[in-house]
Amino acid sequence: MVSVHRCLISYVSSYCIHCSAVFIGASVNVVVNDSNVLHGIFFQDEEMKQSFAAYPELVCIDATYKLIELRFPLYIMLIEDGNGQSEIAAAFLLLEETKASLEKVINIFKEQNPSWKSVRVLMADKDITERDVLVSSFPSADLLICLYHTLRSFRREITMEKMGITSGQRNMCLEMLQQMAYASSEQMYSELYTRFRDCAPRLVLQYYDHHWHPIRNQWTMGMKYSTGNFLNNTNNRLESLNAKLKSVIPRYSSLETFFDKFFLILRVLRSERDHKASLSSLKVPVMYHSNIDGALLSYMKHLTPYSYKFVAKQMELKARVVLTKGDNNEYRITASEGLLTVTQTTCQCMAWRSMRLPCRHLLAVRSDLGLSLFAEELCDKRWSLD
Numbered sequence: 001m002v003s004v005h006r007c008l009i010s011y012v013s014s015y016c017i018h019c020s021a022v023f024i025g026a027s028v029n030v031v032v033n034d035s036n037v038l039h040g041i042f043f044q045d046e047e048m049k050q051s052f053a054a055y056p057e058l059v060c061i062d063a064t065y066k067l068i069e070l071r072f073p074l075y076i077m078l079i080e081d082g083n084g085q086s087e088i089a090a091a092f093l094l095l096e097e098t099k100a101s102l103e104k105v106i107n108i109f110k111e112q113n114p115s116w117k118s119v120r121v122l123m124a125d126k127d128i129t130e131r132d133v134l135v136s137s138f139p140s141a142d143l144l145i146c147l148y149h150t151l152r153s154f155r156r157e158i159t160m161e162k163m164g165i166t167s168g169q170r171n172m173c174l175e176m177l178q179q180m181a182y183a184s185s186e187q188m189y190s191e192l193y194t195r196f197r198d199c200a201p202r203l204v205l206q207y208y209d210h211h212w213h214p215i216r217n218q219w220t221m222g223m224k225y226s227t228g229n230f231l232n233n234t235n236n237r238l239e240s241l242n243a244k245l246k247s248v249i250p251r252y253s254s255l256e257t258f259f260d261k262f263f264l265i266l267r268v269l270r271s272e273r274d275h276k277a278s279l280s281s282l283k284v285p286v287m288y289h290s291n292i293d294g295a296l297l298s299y300m301k302h303l304t305p306y307s308y309k310f311v312a313k314q315m316e317l318k319a320r321v322v323l324t325k326g327d328n329n330e331y332r333i334t335a336s337e338g339l340l341t342v343t344q345t346t347c348q349c350m351a352w353r354s355m356r357l358p359c360r361h362l363l364a365v366r367s368d369l370g371l372s373l374f375a376e377e378l379c380d381k382r383w384s385l386d
Helices: 002-022 046-054 099-112 114-118 128-137 147-157 167-181 186-199 202-211 213-218 221-225 236-248 255-282 295-302 305-320 350-355 360-368
Strands: 027-032 038-044 058-064 074-080 086-094 121-124 142-145 331-335 338-342
Touching: 027 099, 038 099, 046 086, 046 114, 058 128, 058 236, 074 236, 086 099, 086 236, 086 255, 099 128, 121 128, 128 142, 142 147, 142 213, 147 167, 167 186, 167 202, 186 202, 186 221, 202 213, 213 221, 221 350, 236 255, 295 305, 305 350, 305 360, 331 360, 338 360, 350 360
Parallel strands: 058 121, 121 142
Antiparallel strands: 027 038, 038 086, 058 074, 074 086, 331 338
8 A cells, every 4th residue: 555655656746847847837745644645736836826816815615526536535726806707726636634634735725825814705615624624724714604505404404304303394494594594684694593493393403503503604695795705605616617627527537637637627717717808808888877977987997897897787776775864974775685874985785795896875875975986995906907
């Protein structure tokens, strides 16, 4: 067994030289234990490092399986760029998904990426080992749970057999839990939780109060948006990438075949990204808001096409906002999320908190106060064309 691992280490080491020649600034780190047994392989090229340095705020992380004959799961760390496109920030293989192995590769990532301190949000599933490592490795970041994984966990754990409940009770619990997952605010969650406590079977309530209620800020939609997650409520970006990987890389491939196919996909994805960016830059938006004193034009010149599209939509919707003026230029607005307090620079809505871009409520308030609808300081710098 030891000789096999020595051969693997020798092969991977030689492949490092090849990767450095093909991918500029590529870092390929071989992770071994105290007995010199291969435990993992970490890969990141210069383009990945640059992408992460430019957009470190949100990192999605997940593993996909059955790609390699050695049964190494492939972990992908993904970020969202200023045009809303997904970018791979790093990739690594692990022999064992233990806390020690995960810590080693995460530490390699941190050593090679000083911008790790700017990570604000981490999106992952509820795997205990993975989550513990991420919490300790990124202490200032908010750890969020993918909505899909949340609902899947509910369906898997709350069954008639495990909880001793009827089919009707199970359906009722799952429906209420889904409503809580989509709660747009802490207040809405509290109201739903009170109802849930009143009617949930004892074992279901015990399970929920132990595993989910204490971490509600990590999986309920409204509280997740407050972290600035750019409207990412799931790990769909990674799920989509994993589907592409599995469509190209044969199941249980050799290590050599896996590397060749993975790097092929990487080149294709980057080519597609560059093509989309080129098309986007060539499109000139039609100006419907010529009566807004050039505000929309200013946003178009300042923002990326993706973020500009978001603001332009908010411009259209601001006319529907009904304002109630309070003291000190504060306004009250009744929205689907509840009663919002809005000023000329802040809003309590999910769109503003999540995207860090002007929302319809904030624009309506600025219009009522006679202020310019364009304000560069209202836009997170990640969305800027500069």
